[in-house]
Amino acid sequence: MTCRAVRGGERVRSWSRTARGLRSASHPGPTAVVTLLAAAFALGVGANAPQAVLVTLAVLAGQLSVGWSNDWIDAERDAAVARGDKPVVAGTVSVALLRRAALLALAACVVLSLATGWAAGAVHLAAVASAWSYNLVLKVTPLSWLPYAVSFGLLPIFVVMACVPGASTAPWAVLATALLGIGAHVANTLPDLEYDRRTGVRGLPVRIGRPASSLLAPLVLMLATVVVVLGPDHPPGPAVWTGAAVTCVLAAAAGVVGRIRTRSRLPFALSMAVAAVCVVLLVMAAPELMLSG
Numbered sequence: 628m629t630c631r632a633v634r635g636g637e638r639v640r641s642w643s644r645t646a647r648g649l650r651s652a653s654h655p656g657p658t659a660v661v662t663l664l665a666a667a668f669a670l671g672v673g674a675n676a677p678q679a680v681l682v683t684l685a686v687l688a689g690q691l692s693v694g695w696s697n698d699w700i701d702a703e704r705d706a707a708v709a710r711g712d713k714p715v716v717a718g719t720v721s722v723a724l725l726r727r728a729a730l731l732a733l734a735a736c737v738v739l740s741l742a743t744g745w746a747a748g749a750v751h752l753a754a755v756a757s758a759w760s761y762n763l764v765l766k767v768t769p770l771s772w773l774p775y776a777v778s779f780g781l782l783p784i785f786v787v788m789a790c791v792p793g794a795s796t797a798p799w800a801v802l803a804t805a806l807l808g809i810g811a812h813v814a815n816t817l818p819d820l821e822y823d824r825r826t827g828v829r830g831l832p833v834r835i836g837r838p839a840s841s842l843l844a845p846l847v848l849m850l851a852t853v854v855v856v857l858g859p860d861h862p863p864g865p866a867v868w869t870g871a872a873v874t875c876v877l878a879a880a881a882g883v884v885g886r887i888r889t890r891s892r893l894p895f896a897l898s899m900a901v902a903a904v905c906v907v908l909l910v911m912a913a914p915e916l917m918l919s920g
């Protein structure tokens with residue numbers, strides 16, 4: 628093999644390593660769920676194809692900026708506790724690359740958001756600014772839940788304003804997504820609670836402790852589901868009632884396990900299952916996102 632071929636192979640391997648690091652640092656799970664939820668909302672309210680694509684790309688860019696900036700800002704703390712799940716600690720991406728990627732995604736988010744309309748764009752940028760305020764300041768305070776409530780609550784408002792100018796968002800949708808955001812925050816913190824405590828990240832879940840957080844996460848997520856089930860004008864069908872019953876069982880199981888096995892990871896998994904059902908029900912309710920009459 629020639630020297631040039633060897634160097635070419637090394638370069639490809641290094642690029643694919645960096646791409647894997649960037650994918651992992653973007654928080655791919657939440658990024659995908661929020662982006663798909665926005666796309667489903669857009670289609671649900673009757674957006675045409677260009678509107679739906681623009682809204683989806685704006686939300687994707689916002690999520691990437693939030694995910695990458697989170698790992699960039701947390702890099703020192705994550706290194707201090709040797710968090711092996713973080714690509715910046717594993718050495719797959721550098722802090723400088725994460726910073727550049729986050730700022731580039733933020734710039735794309737500004738352009739794409741404003742392309743949906745000035746007012747709608749401003750609402751989405753407020754949601755993204757709120758998420759950055761979590762990364763920069765609020766995650767170490769008792770108000771760590773607030774940016775989640777604000778960002779998630781603004782998501783249906785943004786989609787409705789972008790796709791159906793002049794229409795208002797149904798209040799149940801704002802309440803349900805805000806509760807989903809709070810529940811997702813508390814649940815997402817459960818696996819990292821000890822890391823957070825050791826690095827001084829004293830958000831609400833760390834302050835109230837693991838047993839209380841294991842109860843609070845499924846409870847708030849179940850409340851979000853109740854709002855999705857009872858909020859829309861149309862009475863819920865059998866599929867929706869089934870989803871609601873499943874979330875109640877999962878949430879009760881999470882609460883009980885969290886109480887009797889305080890170190891178990893099961894409350895986290897069960898809470899995420901409740902969140903997943905809630906997201907499915909939200910997608911099903913998307914056509915009712917606008918205030919009728």
Ligand SMILES: CC(C)=CCC/C(C)=C/CC/C(C)=C/COP(=O)(O)OP(=O)(O)O
Pocket residue numbers: 654657661689690693694697701754755757758759761766774775778779782815816819
């Ligand atoms: C609509 C919209 C803009 C929604 C976004 C709302 C929001 C506040 C997102 C934060 C997402 C994020 C990077 C969490 C990581 O938290 P962490 O640092 O506590 O967890 P980690 O240590 O596992 O990275």
